[in-house]
Amino acid sequence: MGGPVARMSDSARLTPDRNVPGLIVKFGGYPLHHGGVAAIRTLGRLGVPMYAITEDRYTPAAVSRHLTRAFPWPTTGTEEPARLVDGLLRIGRRIGRPTVLIPTDEEAAVLIAEHQDELAGTGTGFGGFLFPRVEAELPRRLASKQGLHELCEEHGITSPAASFPESRSDIAEFAATASFPVVAKNREAFTRRKSPAVNGTTRIETPQGLLELARDWGERPGVILQEYLPREQAEDWIVHAYFDADSMPRAMFTGVKVRSWPPHAGMTANAYVVDNPELADLAARFIKQIGFTGIIDLDLRFDRRDGQYKLLDFNPRMGAQFRLFESESGVDVVRAMHLDLTGRAVPEGEQRAGHRYVVENIDLPALLAYRRSGYTTPHAPTRASGTELAWLAADDMRPFFTMLARFVRPGAKHLYQLWRTNRRGSTTTK
Template identity: 80%
Template sequence: MSSSNALFTADRTVPALIVKIGNYPLHHGGVGAIRSLGRLGVPMYAITEDRWTPAAHSRYLRHAFAWPTTGREDPDALLDGLLRIGRRIGRPAVLVPTDEEAAVLVAEHQKELDGHFLFPPVAPELPRRLASKRGLHELCVEHGVPSPAAAFPDSYADVEDFARHARFPLVAKNREAFVRRERPAVRGTTRVEGPAHLLALAREWGERPGVILQEYLPREDAEDWIVHAYFDENAAPLALFTGVKVRSWPPHAGMTATAYVVDNPELAQLAEQFVKRIGFSGIVDLDLRFDRRDGQYKLLDFNPRMGAQFRLFENGAGVDVVRAQHLHLTGRAVPEGEQRAGRRYVVENIDLPALLAYRRSGYTTPHAPARPRGTELAWLARDDPRPFFTMLARFVRPGAEHLYQLWRSSRRAIAE
């Protein structure tokens, strides 16, 4: 979408900085944010792994700061690096975190960053708690929001005790998703078929398992939904969108490959009420699973930052969540409008393997429109083609090998 289609003007004197911590160069969300604000004339800057990161080649990017990080650095070192970048930009920039580590860093160091950057005010401890599987589950229980039943074993003995009475199958996930670990307990979401399988896995988790053991929601009885929104300092939604996930990669447990905008007032109200109760301010990306067995939307993930697929959502005035944040933090009104229902989003490099996997599994959602009302591609854009070709050059061999390994691991987890 070009800036001429937006029914508002942005403050072009205030730049924005895409903040990334960790090594994941093929991140289409960062490219989408650069394009979204860049098309409005906002000066765009980004932290990238190196100069061959696709985001670094966007025509809308003024400068890429090559700063390779892992997420295991000392927070003070990360803070110093971010402040150095702020001084190089030379004027306060709106921060747009693309991962939990970056969102937590900004929240926990607001005093040091104030005056150098613009960001929504939030309780310093809240993003870390929301990004934690345990913290999110506790908040859901506290505020009466449905979520899958969960256990948090602190030792192998706890796992043994849990295995005696647990209902299988279940899923195992890393407890602290926002901490990049050299050796995570499990590789993504792992389906566990029975007690013997669970105990075999637990032997590799060490003395203090960093896992959550969670109720399995059968895919034949469930639907995957997403909510993206921007909330102001009073936790009031200035932009809120709902959609349904049609495919993800790895299948049923990973990043969105294809999704549609679908109006869902019940889901929107649930998200709005929960955010109001916890008092969050900023951009959110929520993953929920609708359980047809009990008719409840169960909150799986609360990402306290921009989601990679945020460009799926836009209202009639041309507002997405990143634009809403920039408008609000620069003192401008955020135009209201209905979301563009039926709009489709496709991530080209992962949707083909996802399509093949979903055809094999037979999963479908009744909420996907028969025909999309417009499609947004994650990588390819007529007015900004270089990120797409840079992605292809970087993706083809290692990316194909990585997809193959993910495919094998997902099949093995199911088979076991």
């Protein structure tokens, strides 16, 4: 594991404003979120006071030694926006000074974008929150599968061919003309607001399988039916970056995903930093065209059949695996955002090529699943130049043990359910 001593010596050149805290903003119940813990650590190690919204007082984030205070606030993601905004403002007044907001999910990112004036206002009683200012509607559109697909078409960015059925007859017509297999996903990101049509990414092998699955989708199916990119002919890449108010990259990183959970369709379990100037240029060009500012987490699939990178997902926020990426000057995307929003310089530096990231509690089952599938990632280095673990850190052990305590029994059951769901999506829809 890349230890804190090495990280701190690299980051000694950074000069953050320690008078401006950070607040982890999350809505919904997902207490075992390693990204939130990583954000607390990465700024807390620089002396920035860190606060976090947590499900309760006993989540991994809540027990981090780098956290100044947790604000337990159980939410579901179905609350009215006004209630969530009021809750954030109450927390801001308790912190008592301007604070950088760090959203960890789409609901939080969209809420912040759509209520910028209220959250940044000087009449808040504490000076207001700090966050990248962006066109209010853009994060919601980017988080939507349909919205993202339309933006890609508008700006010449390649994405998988897709259909957005509005009725049962649309699905029947698609089944009669499409090439199978296809992939079904929920059209909108906010599936916690209602029962999702599909559970994650579902591969459908035949027209009959699609028609059978669609029986439960209702009269207006909220799905996207997407071209299937064969695993044996593709490779998954990720881009994490921070863009300033002029949509210019202040920190840009590229890497390749080795394993995910559920297999081939879920969150990153194992990944490497790999230099890819072509991919970095593609991301920078797209962000400039759409005028986005802030942190991005992109998932792309390289299709070896036509040599193109196809954009699958655009997360307008910090990704859970962002700590895979750090520059030689000690900058990651969360540090870059805090520095920029507080008027500090963001040091330049090359990314740590060959560095590896491992999420301990999901990488082992992912490894077993990938070995059975025979999937390989040619661009992954044969040996890592260093490894960042998602949970275990020598200077902050309590989040790791808290994760184990909350994960072992219910977590193992959840992993099994995810695996079964993934298998059903690939086999019983034939």
